[in-house]
Amino acid sequence: xxxxxxxxxxxxxxxxxxxxxxxxxxxxxxxxxxxxxxxxxxxxxxxxxxxxxxxxxxxxxxxxxxxxxxxxxxxxxxxxxxxxxxxxxxxxxxxxxxxxxxxxxxxxxxxxxxxxxxxxxxxxxxxxxxxxxxxxxxxxxxxxxxxxxxxxxxxxxxxxxxxxxxxxxxxxxxxxxxxxxxxxxxxxxxxxxxxxxxxxxxxxxxxxxxxxxxxxxxxxxxxxxxxxxxxxxxxxxxxxxxxxxxxxxxxxxxxxxxxxxxxxxxxxxxxxxxxxxxxxxxxxxxxxxxxxxxxxxxxxxxxxxxxxxxxxxxxxxxxxxxxxxxxxxxxxxxxxxxxxxxxxxxxxxxxxxxxxxxxxxxxxxxxxxxxxxxxxxxxxxxxxxxxxxxxxxxxxxxxxxxxxxxx
Ligand SMILES: Nc1ncnc2c1ncn2[C@@H]1O[C@H](COP(=O)(O)OP(=O)(O)OP(=O)(O)O)[C@@H](O)[C@H]1O
Ligand SMILES: [Mg+2]
Numbered sequence: 507x508x509x510x511x512x513x514x515x516x517x518x519x520x521x522x523x524x525x526x527x528x529x530x531x532x533x534x535x536x537x538x539x540x541x542x543x544x545x546x547x548x549x550x551x552x553x554x555x556x557x558x559x560x561x562x563x564x565x566x567x568x569x570x571x572x573x574x575x576x577x578x579x580x581x582x583x584x585x586x587x588x589x590x591x592x593x594x595x596x597x598x599x600x601x602x603x604x605x606x607x608x609x610x611x612x613x614x615x616x617x618x619x620x621x622x623x624x625x626x627x628x629x630x631x632x633x634x635x636x637x638x639x640x641x642x643x644x645x646x647x648x649x650x651x652x653x654x655x656x657x658x659x660x661x662x663x664x665x666x667x668x669x670x671x672x673x674x675x676x677x678x679x680x681x682x683x684x685x686x687x688x689x690x691x692x693x694x695x696x697x698x699x700x701x702x703x704x705x706x707x708x709x710x711x712x713x714x715x716x717x718x719x720x721x722x723x724x725x726x727x728x729x730x731x732x733x734x735x736x737x738x739x740x741x742x743x744x745x746x747x748x749x750x751x752x753x754x755x756x757x758x759x760x761x762x763x764x765x766x767x768x769x770x771x772x773x774x775x776x777x778x779x780x781x782x783x784x785x786x787x788x789x790x791x792x793x794x795x796x797x798x799x800x801x802x803x804x805x806x807x808x809x810x811x812x813x814x815x816x817x818x819x820x821x822x823x824x825x826x827x828x829x830x831x832x833x834x835x836x837x838x839x840x841x842x843x844x845x846x847x848x849x850x851x852x853x854x855x856x857x858x859x860x861x862x863x864x865x866x867x868x869x870x871x872x873x874x875x876x877x878x879x880x881x882x883x884x885x886x887x888x889x890x891x892x893x894x895x896x897x898x899x900x901x902x903x904x905x906x907x908x909x910x911x912x913x
Pocket of ligand 2: 651652653778799
């Protein structure tokens with residue numbers, strides 16, 4: 507099928523999508539090369555079909571998403587890629603979409619920021635479908651990333667992302683709330699998360715931080731904008747890419763993210779869990795995206811003993827351990843530790859809301875490990891010097907696959 511890739515109202519590139527697989531089979535006329543997704547044009551100024559196809563396929567629900575196979579069966583759709591064109595590829599995180607070549611459909615008529623969307627796909631993804639046929643596929647849930655079960659919902663007129671946790675502790679929604687609390691205390695730009703219970707299941711809720719005039723570009727995409735030299739660390743490559751794009755203030759934003767991730771022992775800050783925001787109309791870079799997706803933290807999948815010992819805590823996106831990653835921080839001067847006094851009681855109050863999902867030993871371990879990390883951070887911030895060891899670099903950008911972890 508012949509489509510035009512659109513960026514809001516701007517035709518960007520004619521493409522052909524394979525009907526059986528949903529992938530980008532052929533490229534046609536280029537209309538506005540600068541509006542192509544970042545990292546899809548090679549250094550000779552030629553659109554790279556493989557890179558564009560990777561971008562397009564990355565836009566769909568990952569095959570590893572919890573419950574996706576069952577959802578696809580219910581919908582009668584063989585692969586998540588085939589869901590993309592069913593909603594014009596529209597998303598609530600950026601402004602790209604696809605239009606049939608002979609159509610004159612306008613972005614203003616269909617975008618999900620200004621128009622309500624179907625609840626059908628969200629219902630199916632959360633295993634709550636009340637029908638078996640006649641689904642309305644026009645939903646931003648077709649283009650949402652990430653492993654955890656989730657859906658977009660309009661709450662009080664606001665577009666909100668509802669996200670579940672993973673078995674057995676369902677801890678991620680509580681962690682999101684705690685992470686946004688700690689970030690708020692440290693005055694780190696963040697996406698505020700709250701808790702919502704539905705049929706006894708906890709969800710985190712956050713508002714869309716993207717507007718019809720902005721878009722999220724993941725760090726992964728940012729890092730595709732330049733080739734990384736072998737002797738350049740992942741951290742330095744990210745800063746180099748941001749500098750080459752002309753985005754300012756990124757080293758400080760990365761300092762803040764590393765410090766927060768240390769405090770909450772985040773294990774899954776992969777390159778799609780942070781990034782930049784740009785103006786979708788002018789393509790002007792606006793800065794770092796607010797902190798989001800910090801739920802795989804605070805020993806979310808571990809037992810109290812492991813939480814206390816800190817054994818087996820992974821680290822991403824730059825270094826393999828939090829201790830090494832902390833060494834990248836250029837300055838701790840911005841941290842006002844006084845603002846964290848009383849944070850433990852607030853964390854306790856959030857964990858107390860977990861009810862039967864969290865016993866006392868677990869809560870005590872989480873709080874005690876948090877308190878020790880905070881103490882260590884205070885000590886380190888007095889004396890540490892910056893260091894970027896290449897042999898400690900994270901080697902690939904893999905997101906967590908909880909289903910492999912034999913829970
Ligand atoms: N508040 C938001 N506003 C706009 N887009 C968002 C928001 N929160 C998340 N997203 C987008 O949705 C994607 C999935 O959300 P999120 O990362 O929270 O899910 P996840 O299942 O926890 O992911 P992971 O697999 O990394 O654990 C993000 O990668 C981002 O592109
Ligand atoms: Mg994520």
